Amino acid sequence: MDVMALIQQALDASTKLRELAKKVGDAEFKMLLADLHSALADAKLESGELKMKLAATQEQVLSLQQQLAQREQSKPIYTDEGVYSFNGENGRFCTGCWDLNQRKVRLAAIPEDFQFAGKWECPGCNAHYGGEI
Numbered sequence: 001m002d003v004m005a006l007i008q009q010a011l012d013a014s015t016k017l018r019e020l021a022k023k024v025g026d027a028e029f030k031m032l033l034a035d036l037h038s039a040l041a042d043a044k045l046e047s048g049e050l051k052m053k054l055a056a057t058q059e060q061v062l063s064l065q066q067q068l069a070q071r072e073q074s075k076p077i078y079t080d081e082g083v084y085s086f087n088g089e090n091g092r093f094c095t096g097c098w099d100l101n102q103r104k105v106r107l108a109a110i111p112e113d114f115q116f117a118g119k120w121e122c123p124g125c126n127a128h129y130g131g132e133i
Contacts, residue, residue, distance in 0.1 A: 004051070007044040014040055071102075076119050083107060083120065092129070094122035 076084035110116030
């Protein structure tokens with residue numbers, strides 16, 4: 001059974017006891033009953049807050065699990081050219097941009113006349129790949 005429902009049952013029983021306490025003249029009994037009713041009301045409020053926190057936490061866990069699954073799916077493959085490639089994506093990608101910031105930056109080809117520094121250049125960090133540097 002739901003905790004909120006159990007607390008509500010206890011509150012209902014406490015209310016009935018308060019009605020019966022009106023017939024009893026014992027002040028100490030009435031005081032204890034009032035304390036019980038107050039404690040149960042506080043427990044009901046706290047239970048509601050905990051339910052909301054639990055729902056928010058479960059939502060956050062789900063979001064993090066999805067992010068982790070996406071990250072695992074998009075892990076780079078280090079090629080013999082010294083660059084990264086990703087499954088399902090064309091082109092070569094900068095290792096530095098991915099390793100430092102998890103940014104997929106596609107490398108741009110350098111014109112043949114300027115390939116003394118490499119075959120590809122990263123437009124994000126200006127690193128050169130695929131040649132004698």
